[in-house]
Amino acid sequence: MATTLKDVATLAGVSVKTVSNVVNGHSFVKPENRRRVEQALAATGYRPNLGARNLRRGRTGFVALVVPELGIPYFGELAGQVLTAAREHDWNVLIEQTQGTREGERATLAALGPHLVDGALVSPEALTAADFGDPAVPVVLLGEHSVDARLDRVGINNVLAAREAVAHLVSLGRTRIAAIGAHPARGTAAQRLAGYREALARAGLPVREELVARVANYHRRDGAEAMAALLALPQPPDAVFCFNDLLATGALRAAAERGARVPEDVAVVGFDNTEEGAFSLPSLTTVAPDKAAIAREAVELLRRRVAGEADEPREVRAPFALRVRESTGGSAR
Amino acid sequence: MATTLKDVATLAGVSVKTVSNVVNGHSFVKPENRRRVEQALAATGYRPNLGARNLRRGRTGFVALVVPELGIPYFGELAGQVLTAAREHDWNVLIEQTQGTREGERATLAALGPHLVDGALVSPEALTAADFGDPAVPVVLLGEHSVDARLDRVGINNVLAAREAVAHLVSLGRTRIAAIGAHPARGTAAQRLAGYREALARAGLPVREELVARVANYHRRDGAEAMAALLALPQPPDAVFCFNDLLATGALRAAAERGARVPEDVAVVGFDNTEEGAFSLPSLTTVAPDKAAIAREAVELLRRRVAGEADEPREVRAPFALRVRESTGGSAR
Numbered sequence: 001m002a003t004t005l006k007d008v009a010t011l012a013g014v015s016v017k018t019v020s021n022v023v024n025g026h027s028f029v030k031p032e033n034r035r036r037v038e039q040a041l042a043a044t045g046y047r048p049n050l051g052a053r054n055l056r057r058g059r060t061g062f063v064a065l066v067v068p069e070l071g072i073p074y075f076g077e078l079a080g081q082v083l084t085a086a087r088e089h090d091w092n093v094l095i096e097q098t099q100g101t102r103e104g105e106r107a108t109l110a111a112l113g114p115h116l117v118d119g120a121l122v123s124p125e126a127l128t129a130a131d132f133g134d135p136a137v138p139v140v141l142l143g144e145h146s147v148d149a150r151l152d153r154v155g156i157n158n159v160l161a162a163r164e165a166v167a168h169l170v171s172l173g174r175t176r177i178a179a180i181g182a183h184p185a186r187g188t189a190a191q192r193l194a195g196y197r198e199a200l201a202r203a204g205l206p207v208r209e210e211l212v213a214r215v216a217n218y219h220r221r222d223g224a225e226a227m228a229a230l231l232a233l234p235q236p237p238d239a240v241f242c243f244n245d246l247l248a249t250g251a252l253r254a255a256a257e258r259g260a261r262v263p264e265d266v267a268v269v270g271f272d273n274t275e276e277g278a279f280s281l282p283s284l285t286t287v288a289p290d291k292a293a294i295a296r297e298a299v300e301l302l303r304r305r306v307a308g309e310a311d312e313p314r315e316v317r318a319p320f321a322l323r324v325r326e327s328t329g330g331s332a333r
Numbered sequence: 334m335a336t337t338l339k340d341v342a343t344l345a346g347v348s349v350k351t352v353s354n355v356v357n358g359h360s361f362v363k364p365e366n367r368r369r370v371e372q373a374l375a376a377t378g379y380r381p382n383l384g385a386r387n388l389r390r391g392r393t394g395f396v397a398l399v400v401p402e403l404g405i406p407y408f409g410e411l412a413g414q415v416l417t418a419a420r421e422h423d424w425n426v427l428i429e430q431t432q433g434t435r436e437g438e439r440a441t442l443a444a445l446g447p448h449l450v451d452g453a454l455v456s457p458e459a460l461t462a463a464d465f466g467d468p469a470v471p472v473v474l475l476g477e478h479s480v481d482a483r484l485d486r487v488g489i490n491n492v493l494a495a496r497e498a499v500a501h502l503v504s505l506g507r508t509r510i511a512a513i514g515a516h517p518a519r520g521t522a523a524q525r526l527a528g529y530r531e532a533l534a535r536a537g538l539p540v541r542e543e544l545v546a547r548v549a550n551y552h553r554r555d556g557a558e559a560m561a562a563l564l565a566l567p568q569p570p571d572a573v574f575c576f577n578d579l580l581a582t583g584a585l586r587a588a589a590e591r592g593a594r595v596p597e598d599v600a601v602v603g604f605d606n607t608e609e610g611a612f613s614l615p616s617l618t619t620v621a622p623d624k625a626a627i628a629r630e631a632v633e634l635l636r637r638r639v640a641g642e643a644d645e646p647r648e649v650r651a652p653f654a655l656r657v658r659e660s661t662g663g664s665a666r
Binding site: 072077093224250279 | 405406409412416417427428449552557582583589590608609613614
């Protein structure tokens with residue numbers, strides 16, 4: 001059953017050299033030939049002999065993806081995209097969970113040596129620049145973070161995205177806009193909170209501290225608890241900006257349990273565009289980061305760094321869009 | 334910052350040998366000492382030098398987890414549990430996605446040699462016994478499957494679980510019970526369909542083929558489309574058993590869009606107990622496999638196999654339970 005390069009070349013009607021060029025990621029293959037080779041590779045199930053190739057190149061053939069929790073849909077979806085992008089560079093992906101704590105993140109990074117991986121894609125929540133120090137393998141950061149380390153990174157502009165989400169709520173005429181997701185130790189939370197404050201300031205609305213809900217974690221339960229507390233205020237909010245879709249899903253549930261209509265009584269916006277929000281009742285307005293672009297750009301930054309092609313650290317900004325759905329009066333999906 | 338065994342021993346107030354015994358997974362450590370060592374390990378962030386240990390043992394230190402898609406919540410949650418269980422045996426986990434196709438599964442298995450991993454945990458959808466042949470590394474199957482290969486496996490009894498789910502709908506007095514999720518090439522689907530048929534037969538209800546909905550995939554969209562078609566029948570169903578929670582979530586959405594009340598007009602049951610279903614509106618009745626037990630047992634079967642302690646292939650049945658929630662008239666969560 002072992003397929004050779006020659007089998008692939010015969011099926012594709014090209015030379016073995018052309019197949020080799022495609023497999024080795026060279027960029028000068030004619031698009032038509034590349035297409036035929038890729039079809040033949042898929043049809044035959046051919047995969048390169050990674051062991052031999054990596055030995056030749058002095059690589060381990062592994063990269064690490066370090067995330068808080070795979071069970072959080074955003075990270076599950078992002079990890080799926082990273083696996084796809086990494087495979088194009090013959091990288092196998094080792095996934096590590098940190099639970100989003102500084103201890104978990106430090107312990108994971110400390111264990112990632114060059115004997116194990118060629119590099120790491122790290123989605124930090126609580127690390128500081130000092131924790132990174134001089135990493136033992138090339139590191140690319142995922143997400144925009146307050147981490148001040150001199151590392152390549154790729155993420156969306158969280159402040160701007162949060163500002164747009166809240167400006168959307170302002171445009172609906174909402175004036176008591178709450179935020180769910182403040183967290184003292186998470187960089188992403190700080191940025192989304194900054195965007196929330198900026199949008200209120202631009203609209204001439206006061207920031208009411210009783211409408212800023214802290215959470216212990218970013219799960220549905222935390223969102224439900226925060227929403228229940230907000231709706232119990234003497235003057236409850238007429239809109240809520242949640243820092244991720246899980247919090248927003250919990251908030252939708254808590255609103256329904258208390259008889260608050262969404263969006264009539266309280267409009268809800270999430271963040272992440274996980275598929276769940278497109279099917280929830282009501283469907284969820286959310287900030288949609290381009291996860292495929294984040295994964296692709298991160299793997300490319302790492303490839304350049306590992307190959308010695310990179311010099312100064314680069315920051316790549318991935319695109320995002322606000323998806324307006326039923327939870328703020330938009331259409332179904 | 335590098336922590337040594339001695340640091341851990343000092344903090345725990347035990348001997349270095351005791352720490353070593355805990356770290357190496359020996360079972361004869363006193364519970365009280367184990368607890369103190371584990372606390373000290375956590376506090377110091379100590380991790381063993383995997384490179385050196387693995388070299389000594391002739392292992393790679395990696396296991397592969399092969400799943401259809403990480404973006405599917407069930408597999409994201411299961412993968413999280415596998416990472417946790419594998420870490421206890423010093424295994425790093427390499428995750429591979431197959432998209433649930435036979436081609437994807439074959440290509441992935443063919444690439445998993447002993448140069449790469451010590452073994453593999455495989456959640457197959459479409460593979461036949463012939464595809465496995467004599468695998469190059471030890472393989473443990475996840476999930477109960479029609480795959481007739483002589484391999485260790487761990488999963489719940491799908492036929493029984495499906496039968497209980499449908500029996501629950503029968504107990505509510507429903508007589509036109511539909512199934513969403515039939516698929517010609519997926520073993521799990523065949524078993525859940527068998528359980529559905531058995532439950533109807535036991536209740537003296539006919540199997541109506543127009544109430545058995547095939548799907549191309551197991552995503553929310555497929556569930557929504559199938560439910561829309563079922564509700565458009567001259568005699569629509571009064572209950573629906575969906576073969577996973579994603580299909581059920583899509584079905585809930587389609588029901589709401591067509592003005593069908595859940596559970597009054599149509600009761601809905603899912604399968605997987607993903608956290609999403611505990612917060613959906615209405616919350617979802619579902620079959621809850623013990624994912625932590627599946628992960629733990631699978632890693633243990635693989636450990637025994639890799640260590641040469643295993644002989645005849647074993648099949649471990651993990652527990653499951655039916656969680657009755659609002660979508661069949663139960664309580665909120």
